[in-house]
Amino acid sequence: MSQEKNSMLNDEFYSMMQMQRIKVDDEYKLLLQNPSSEQMQVYQAIIKDFVTLAVRQFYIVVTNSVKEDLPQYNLYDYANKVDDLLLNINQCIENEDTVSLSQYHEQINELLNKFVYIN
Numbered sequence: 096m097s098q099e100k101n102s103m104l105n106d107e108f109y110s111m112m113q114m115q116r117i118k119v120d121d122e123y124k125l126l127l128q129n130p131s132s133e134q135m136q137v138y139q140a141i142i143k144d145f146v147t148l149a150v151r152q153f154y155i156v157v158t159n160s161v162k163e164d165l166p167q168y169n170l171y172d173y174a175n176k177v178d179d180l181l182l183n184i185n186q187c188i189e190n191e192d193t194v195s196l197s198q199y200h201e202q203i204n205e206l207l208n209k210f211v212y213i214n
Contacts, residue, residue, distance in 0.1 A: 108152050112211050115145040119207065123200050130188045130196065139181050142203060146174050149210035170213070177206050 122138040150170050180199045187196040 109211075111148060112145070115141070115148060116207065119145060119204075126184075126188075127193060127196070130191065130193065132185075132188065135185055135188050138184075142177060142181065142207070145207055146177055146210060149207075149213070150174065153210075153213055170210075173206055173209055177203060180206070 118141050119138075122134075122141050126134045126138045153170060180203050184196055184199045184203075187193070187199065
């Protein structure tokens with residue numbers, strides 16, 4: 096793959112990731128305003144879309160790269176941590192605990208940043 100085409104794909108990927116991050120933040124705000132299971136499902140779906148996109152991109156980069164010295168990342172570990180945090184957020188909604196919900200959202204944001212950094 097040419098350097099120019101690879102650069103265009105990276106730019107497109109980061110643009111998509113930025114759009115997904117905005118969606119995550121918007122859905123989080125809606126979740127805080129209306130902590131319901133329906134809103135939680137939308138929030139969860141947006142986050143899972145983000146993680147899926149990041150993992151897919153990572154494997155595209157790895158398979159298209161000629162470098163063999165790429166660092167090894169356990170993306171499934173990060174994805175499992177996101178799942179655990181989503182379960183915790185769901186519990187917060189059931190308990191009407193918006194303080195903990197905000198803390199878990201911040202932890203999810205840190206993990207989403209790792210997904211972007213890895214790529």
